[in-house]
Amino acid sequence: MEKEQLLYLYFSKELTAEQKQRFDELLVTDPDFKKQFDFESDIQNAIRDKETKDLKQRLVGFEKDISQSAPVRRLKPNYQKWSIAASITLLAALGWIVYNSLSGPNYNDLYESNFQEYPNTVYTITRSDTVQSLERDAFAAYESGDYELAAKIFLSSEDKGSIEHSNFYLAQTYLNLDKNRDAIALFNKVIETDDEFKAEANWYLALAYLKEEDKKNAIAVLEHHIENYDYNRSKAEELLKELD
Amino acid sequence: MENAQVEFTLEELRQGSENVLRRVYEENRGKFLNFARRYNLTDEENVDIYQDAYVIFYDNVMSGKIERFTSSISTYLFGIGKYLIFDQMRKNKKKVSGNYDLSMVGEADELVSTLEIEKPALTAEQQLLQKYFTTLGKKCQELLTLFYYRGYTIKEIMEAENYNNENVVKAAKSRCMKTLRERIKENI
Numbered sequence: 001m002e003k004e005q006l007l008y009l010y011f012s013k014e015l016t017a018e019q020k021q022r023f024d025e026l027l028v029t030d031p032d033f034k035k036q037f038d039f040e041s042d043i044q045n046a047i048r049d050k051e052t053k054d055l056k057q058r059l060v061g062f063e064k065d066i067s068q069s070a071p072v073r074r075l076k077p078n079y080q081k082w083s084i085a086a087s088i089t090l091l092a093a094l095g096w097i098v099y100n101s102l103s104g105p106n107y108n109d110l111y112e113s114n115f116q117e118y119p120n121t122v123y124t125i126t127r128s129d130t131v132q133s134l135e136r137d138a139f140a141a142y143e144s145g146d147y148e149l150a151a152k153i154f155l156s157s158e159d160k161g162s163i164e165h166s167n168f169y170l171a172q173t174y175l176n177l178d179k180n181r182d183a184i185a186l187f188n189k190v191i192e193t194d195d196e197f198k199a200e201a202n203w204y205l206a207l208a209y210l211k212e213e214d215k216k217n218a219i220a221v222l223e224h225h226i227e228n229y230d231y232n233r234s235k236a237e238e239l240l241k242e243l244d
Numbered sequence: 245m246e247n248a249q250v251e252f253t254l255e256e257l258r259q260g261s262e263n264v265l266r267r268v269y270e271e272n273r274g275k276f277l278n279f280a281r282r283y284n285l286t287d288e289e290n291v292d293i294y295q296d297a298y299v300i301f302y303d304n305v306m307s308g309k310i311e312r313f314t315s316s317i318s319t320y321l322f323g324i325g326k327y328l329i330f331d332q333m334r335k336n337k338k339k340v341s342g343n344y345d346l347s348m349v350g351e352a353d354e355l356v357s358t359l360e361i362e363k364p365a366l367t368a369e370q371q372l373l374q375k376y377f378t379t380l381g382k383k384c385q386e387l388l389t390l391f392y393y394r395g396y397t398i399k400e401i402m403e404a405e406n407y408n409n410e411n412v413v414k415a416a417k418s419r420c421m422k423t424l425r426e427r428i429k430e431n432i
Contacts, residue, residue: 008414012397013308042367043424044392046374049366051306051393052299059295062269158381167382186382193378 199229297325323356384420
């Protein structure tokens, strides 16, 4: 217990001089202590490295935003095509708004017209299913639109890693529950960790930013999407035109 | 007054505020690029160096090496940036006409000498840890990141993440570490 406490104080930078002395002593005399210390230091370095890479990526994103808002940006030859496309989509969007006589902000409409909940492609729920499992419960709740419950089960399964792609579906439920910031964080994580749902997660990440009315990030993510993924690419292109 | 403002900013950075991160980046970018232009590097190299300087600055805020305000944020960024610029120039050596005194790299600002600029590459174990760290649940990743990266104490984690008491946080942390250990064992 004392040793654990010393390690904890070390990493919290709260060792007193006296404790520091004891700590250094143990590092030399107690191999188990040294081993645990090395393990925790390794974790620290691993996390630090990961955060550093993430940060650099984010800065590259900031830079993209900045260069986009700089005055010289469009290639001339494309200008006319773009403006025609933009007017068409603008007209379409206006028509849509008028048609629905909605008075909400534009972002909402864009979100609503583009958002379609991602179907459950992970778990087949059949009526004769008698086996109760977390996975079944979660997707049953998800399919029936009980997002509160679905989120709860996905969350509870998370540490055990028992539901495949649970983060992706949890992020979907967050979107449905208007927890946009949570959805954004989680989609980002899925992009990093779940190869199978990378493209899908990126598309929904753009929609989440849209819902947050965060135009800058929505645009950055959409551009990244068009460059890198086939999934919903034409939708992404269209949406980008409307935002630009 | 200004000091208080900077300390406030540092604290917000430590807490992971995306807005402050962006604001500080944008506020110092123009000044830095102007300053960097005097050294014959390309614009892309300068932007890249600014970003690297920013990453190093941020990392030192997280590790507690920059804890209190002793200079303005831009002084830190310029100091680190200068070091990186010289480093880059040394790498481009052939392109640089001989009249730069590259020996002054070793005497980089006193300020910068208290910081950690270069980090060793990850060892094989650390790479493995990183890989399996990302398979942990969201709560675990958050908890461990707060403790080992953002330098939160157990008490601060308890308050920030709405845990009932410190023991719960400690127990959760032990569980996360155990899971991580097990995942690695299973896969070696």
